[in-house]
Amino acid sequence: MSGILAVLEQRDGKLHKMSLEALAAAQQFGSELGLPVFAAVLGAAVAGAAVEALEGYKLDRVHVLEHELLKDYTPDGYSIALQQLIARHGPKFVIFPHTYQVRDFAPKLATALGRVLVSDVVSHRAENGNLVLVRQLFQGKINADVGFEGDAPYFLSIQAGAFRADKLEAGTAPVEKMTPVLAAVQIRTKPLELFRESARAVDLSAAEIIVSVGRGIREAENIPLVQKLADALGAELAASRPICDNGWLPMERQVGSSGQTVAPKMYVAVGISGAIQHLVGMKGAKTIVAINKDPEAPIFEVADYGIVGDLFQVVPALIEALGK
Amino acid sequence: MKIVVAIKQVPARDSLLKVNLSGSWIEDADLAYEINEPDAYALEAGLQLKEKQGGEVVVLCAGPDRAGQTIREALAKGADRAIHIETEDANITDPLTLARMMALALASEKPDLVLTGLQSDDLGYGQTGVILAETMGLPHATLIMHIEAEGAGIKVKRELEDGWFQHVSMPLPALLTIQSGATKLRYATLMGIKKAKSKEVKKLDAGALGEKAGLSVRLDRVYTPEKTRRSQIFDGAAKEAAAQLVEKLRFEARVI
Numbered sequence: 001m002s003g004i005l006a007v008l009e010q011r012d013g014k015l016h017k018m019s020l021e022a023l024a025a026a027q028q029f030g031s032e033l034g035l036p037v038f039a040a041v042l043g044a045a046v047a048g049a050a051v052e053a054l055e056g057y058k059l060d061r062v063h064v065l066e067h068e069l070l071k072d073y074t075p076d077g078y079s080i081a082l083q084q085l086i087a088r089h090g091p092k093f094v095i096f097p098h099t100y101q102v103r104d105f106a107p108k109l110a111t112a113l114g115r116v117l118v119s120d121v122v123s124h125r126a127e128n129g130n131l132v133l134v135r136q137l138f139q140g141k142i143n144a145d146v147g148f149e150g151d152a153p154y155f156l157s158i159q160a161g162a163f164r165a166d167k168l169e170a171g172t173a174p175v176e177k178m179t180p181v182l183a184a185v186q187i188r189t190k191p192l193e194l195f196r197e198s199a200r201a202v203d204l205s206a207a208e209i210i211v212s213v214g215r216g217i218r219e220a221e222n223i224p225l226v227q228k229l230a231d232a233l234g235a236e237l238a239a240s241r242p243i244c245d246n247g248w249l250p251m252e253r254q255v256g257s258s259g260q261t262v263a264p265k266m267y268v269a270v271g272i273s274g275a276i277q278h279l280v281g282m283k284g285a286k287t288i289v290a291i292n293k294d295p296e297a298p299i300f301e302v303a304d305y306g307i308v309g310d311l312f313q314v315v316p317a318l319i320e321a322l323g324k
Numbered sequence: 325m326k327i328v329v330a331i332k333q334v335p336a337r338d339s340l341l342k343v344n345l346s347g348s349w350i351e352d353a354d355l356a357y358e359i360n361e362p363d364a365y366a367l368e369a370g371l372q373l374k375e376k377q378g379g380e381v382v383v384l385c386a387g388p389d390r391a392g393q394t395i396r397e398a399l400a401k402g403a404d405r406a407i408h409i410e411t412e413d414a415n416i417t418d419p420l421t422l423a424r425m426m427a428l429a430l431a432s433e434k435p436d437l438v439l440t441g442l443q444s445d446d447l448g449y450g451q452t453g454v455i456l457a458e459t460m461g462l463p464h465a466t467l468i469m470h471i472e473a474e475g476a477g478i479k480v481k482r483e484l485e486d487g488w489f490q491h492v493s494m495p496l497p498a499l500l501t502i503q504s505g506a507t508k509l510r511y512a513t514l515m516g517i518k519k520a521k522s523k524e525v526k527k528l529d530a531g532a533l534g535e536k537a538g539l540s541v542r543l544d545r546v547y548t549p550e551k552t553r554r555s556q557i558f559d560g561a562a563k564e565a566a567a568q569l570v571e572k573l574r575f576e577a578r579v580i
Contacts, residue, residue, distance in 0.1 A: 075454075075464065100485050104466045107419075107451035111458040116420045116541045119449050137546060138446055141341050142350065145544040188463035192491035194484065209579070233580060245505025251487075258483060266579040287577045289569065290555075296340070296548075300555055305572055308559040317566035322580070324570075 003036035005091035013049025018097035020165035025158045032126040036060040044071035058171025069182045075105040076187045081180035098157040110155040117155040122162045139275040140298035160280040202252045209235035209266045216271020220248040232322045240278045256281035271311045274299030325379035329370040330440040331363040333394040347545040359394045362441025366502040370439050371402045380404045399520035400512035411530040417543045423455035428533045438499040457499035464499040469506040
C-alpha cells in the first residue's frame with residue numbers, strides 16, 4: 001500500500017475518541033505527501049460496529065483484523081496481528097492515537113520491526129517527502145524536532161487534541177477483512193475484568209467553574225487556602241495528579257489523562273506547572289487562568305490570564321479582590 | 325525473586341532549562357540531577373516486593389559518570405547492588421539503542437522481574453520499558469499500580485484511562501512499568517547511606533556492549549515552544565495583580 005495507515009482503537013465496537021483524531025492526522029499527512037490513507041481496526045466480530053462508524057470518511061481502505069484472540073486487548077495479540085498486516089501491505093507511515101493502550105503495545109510492535117515509535121507528537125511539517133515531527137520534552141518546557149532515519153515503516157503516535165476530528169474529509173471507505181494467524185500460546189498475558197474503584201461522587205465535568213491545585217501548594221495543610229478561593233468563586237475544587245497521589249485530595253477530583261476531562265466556563269490552575277498529562281484534561285475550558293511562580297511554566301501557554309507570583313500571596317489577594 | 329529496577333538520572337524537576345547555543349540539547353553544565361521520579365516509584369515497588377517475597381533488588385542505570393550519585397541513592401534506599409552502563413554521550417536520545425544496551429547488560433543476570441518507571445521526565449518517550457521487554461523476549465504490562473504473586477506468576481493491577489483499571493495475569497519472567505503515586509516513597513536511612521558505600525556497583529562500558537543499532541529516529545533540534553495563545557500576564561505585586569485579574573474576569577471574559 002506504501003501509504004499511511006492509521007491504527008484505530010475500539011472497545012466493544014465503540015471507537016476511542018482519539019481514534020478519529022489519528023485518522024484526521026493520517027488524512028492531512030496523506031494530502032500533504034500525496035499518499036493514500038488506510039485505517040485498521042482490530043477485534044473479534046464486535047469490531048463491525050466500529051467499522052460502521054468509519055463509513056462516510058474518505059479512506060482508500062479500512063482493514064478489519066478479526067480473530068477470537070483479539071476480542072480482549074493484549075500486547076502480544078495486537079503486535080502479532082499488526083506485524084502481519086504491515087508485512088502484507090508495507091505502509092510507509094503507521095499512525096496511532098497516543099492512548100494508554102497504544103503506549104502499551106506500539107513500542108513493542110515498532111521494536112519487533114527494528115524501528116522506534118515517535119510518541120506523543122503535537123505537530124508536524126512535511127519536508128522532502130518525509131515528516132518532521134514536533135514532540136515535547138521536559139514535560140512541555142522544551143520542544144524538539146524529530147525526524148525518521150532509515151527504512152519505512154515509520155511509526156508515530158498523536159497527542160490528544162493535536163489534530164481535529166471535525167476536520168475529517170467525507171467520502172467512502174471500502175472494507176477489507178483479514179484473519180491474522182494467531183495461536184493462544186503466543187499470547188502470554190491474560191487480561192481479566194475491567195473495573196472502577198468506586199462510583200464517582202464528584203462529576204467535575206458538570207462544574208461551571210473549577211479551581212485546580214498542583215504541586216506548588218507544597219503541603220496538605222495548605223489545601224484549605226485553595227478551597228477558600230473555590231468557595232469565593234462558587235467553584236468545584238480539583239487537582240493535578242501529584243496532589244491526589246499524595247492523598248491530599250481524593251482521586252475523583254483529579255483532572256488529566258488519568259483523571260477526568262473537563263471543559264468548564266472557567267478553569268483556575270493554582271500552582272500547576274502544566275505537564276501535558278494535565279493539559280489534555282482541561283485545555284478545552286473556555287477561559288483559563290493560571291497562577292504560578294515560574295513565568296516559563298507551560299500552563300501559561302494555554303492560559304488566557306495569568307498571574308506570575310507566589311500563590312501564597314496571590315490567592316489571599318484574589319479572595320479579597322473577589323469579595324469587593 | 326531477582327528483581328532488576330531500571331532507573332534514569334534526569335535534571336531536577338524545578339530546574340530552569342535553557343537551550344544550548346547549537347540547539348542540540350539544553351545547557352546542562354550547571355544543572356542539578358536526580359532520579360527520574362517515575363523510576364523512584366519503580367524502585368519502591370521493587371523494594372516492597374523484595375520485603376514481601378525475599379530475593380534481591382539490582383539497580384540498572386545507563387548514563388555518564390554523574391549517574392553514580394543517583395545509583396548510590398538507590399542503594400542507600402535498600403537496593404542490593406547495581407549495574408552502571410557508562411555512556412560517553414550524556415544523552416542517548418534513541419530509546420531502542422538504550423534498551424538494547426540494557427538487554428545485553430542483563431543477559432547474564434536472568435532476572436525474574438524487571439521494573440521501570442512509566443516514562444522519563446526529560447525525553448518522555450514512555451517506551452524504554454516496553455522496548456526492553458520486547459528486546460529481552462519478555463511479556464510486559466504497563467502503568468502498574470499493584471503486584472501480587474499468583475502461583476508461579478504474578479497478577480498485576482493496570483491503570484487504564486478515565487478511572488478504569490484492569491487485572492492482568494502473567495507468567496514470570498516479565499517486565500512491568502510502574503505507575504507513579506501508587507505507594508509512598510521511602511527515604512534513605514543513615515544506616516542505609518552507610519551501607520550503600522560498600523555495595524557492589526558493576527561498571528560496564530556502553531561501547532563494549534555490542535554494536536550500535538542504526539538510528540531510526542534523530543533529534544534535529546530543541547527549542548523553547550512559541551506561545552500559541554495570547555495570554556495576558558499580570559506580574560506586579562500580588563494585590564495589584566489580583567485586582568487587575570478580577571476586573572478582567574468580570575468585564576472582559578465575563579465569567580464571574
